[in-house]
Amino acid sequence: MKEHKTVYDRYRRADNSIFSKIAGASKEEYYNSHKDNIDKYIRAKSILKKLSGSEKIEIKKWEKEKVALQTEISHLIFNQKSIKEEINQINHIKYVVNEVNKDFGIDINIEIEIAYKKAIARGEKPSVKMALEEFQKQIKKEDRQRAWAKEHYKNKTTKSKETER
Secondary structure, X not given: OHHHHHHHHHHHHOOOOHHHHHHOOOHHHHHHHOHHHHHHHHHHHXXXXXXXXXXXXXXXXXXXXXXXXXXXXXXXXXXXXXXXXXXXXXXXXXXXXXXXXXXXXXXXXXXXXXXXXXHHHOOOOOHHHHHHHHHHHHHHHHHHHHHHHHHHHHHHHHHHHHHHO
C-alpha cells in the first residue's frame, strides 16, 4: 500500500485544467499511465477499511493482536503436547487390554453383546450398541494397521539384509 501511495497522491492532486492538458499532464493521462498502481492502492484501501473499519493502518493495534495470538498459539501447543501424551497412554492401555484379552481368549463381540443387553435393561437407547460397534470396528482397524506395519517393517529389514549379502 505504501509503494502505491505516492502515485495515488499525485493522481489525486492532478487537475483537469486547460493548462495541464496543454502541458500533457492531465488527470486522465496520468491515470491511464499509472492505472495498475492507482487501482491497487484503491483496492488495498477499500479492503483495509472493510477489515479494520478505518483507512489508516494501525500498526500498534495489529502488533498487540499478533502478540496475543502468538501467546494463545503457544498455550494451545503446550496443551496439545499434554493431550498427545494422554492419547499415547490410552492407546498403550488399549493395546495391553487387547493382548490380555487374546491371551485369556476373551471375545470382545461377546462382551459388547453383554454390555448392549445391560444397556437395554437400564433403559438406554440402541445408539449405545452402535457406539460399541464403532469402537469394535476401530479396534479391528488399529489391529490391521499394526499387523501391516509389523509386516511392512519386517519385510524392509529382510530386504536390506539380503542386499547387504
